[in-house]
Amino acid sequence: MSAIARVADFWDHHTAAWLDGEDQLPAELVPWFASYQGRGAGSVTREAFAEPYGGDIRGSPRFVILGLNPGAATPDFQARNGIFAEAIRRAGSYSAWAASHAYLGDDWTRAHGRNRYGEARLRFARAWLKEPNLPARDLLILELYPWHSTQVTAPIVPCGPIVEKFIWRPLADLSAELIFAFGKPWLGVCKLLGLRELRRWDPGGDDFIVASRAGVLFELPSHQRVVIVWQSGYAGPPGPDDTERLRRLLR
Secondary structure: OOHHHHHHHHHHHHHHHHHOOOOOOOHHHHHHHOOEOOOHHHOOEOOOOOOOEEOOOOOOOOEEEEEOOOOOOOHHHHOOOOHHHHHHHHHOOHHHHHOOOHHHOHHHHHHHOOOHHHHHHHHHHHHHHOOOOOOHHHEEEEEOOOOEOOOOOOOEOOOHHHHHHHHHHHHHOOOOOEEEEEOOHHHHHHHHOOOEEEEEEOOOOOOOOOOOOEEEEEEOOOOOEEEEEEEOOEOOOOOHHHHHHHHHHOO
16 A cells, blocks of 8 residues: 555544544654644644645645645534534545545635635646646645644644655655645754755845745655745745746756
């Protein structure tokens, strides 16, 4: 069985158990859960199901983005009796539900408006691939920390074996040669794992239009490349002009 299939199976089993009322974390997840200690608005809740990824992980996703965490919990959707919890039950598994990026769908939009997080990342994927009609399921978003908090108020520092098992090894099964990460915390993760730095673009230079934007390119053991991009006060993808600059920088 491939690494990505094992991860999909793991989260399907864990989510099904949580939906059935089992609240104890599996031993494998205990150090991951403890790797972030946010307080106040950054406090983590387990009253919403964990969301380690969005997209068709069992299919053939063509574009991969690494996120930080799934954001604020919305109990009417993510609690055990929430709308999305029921949708997972109907779909038969977390992986089947996640394939469609439900936050871009009608149920969420009617209740909470457009999901800017998902829309921005899908827009970036379409712009990068130059495919304006790229299906959402072809975009895979993997989270550095899969539990919900309103804000990220402390460092997220998962141990190396967690990242290796749940993120890097599964990515090696995919055809994507270039993987994008938005948010500076990924820089620390890549350094922690001793990934080889290939290139760096420091803030304040002429590389990007946004003066505070910076980036670092790393190589994975699979020889895939991870490009981390961030700017002051923002952990999302760049706009159209800096997207094209980034494309030129990566040639």
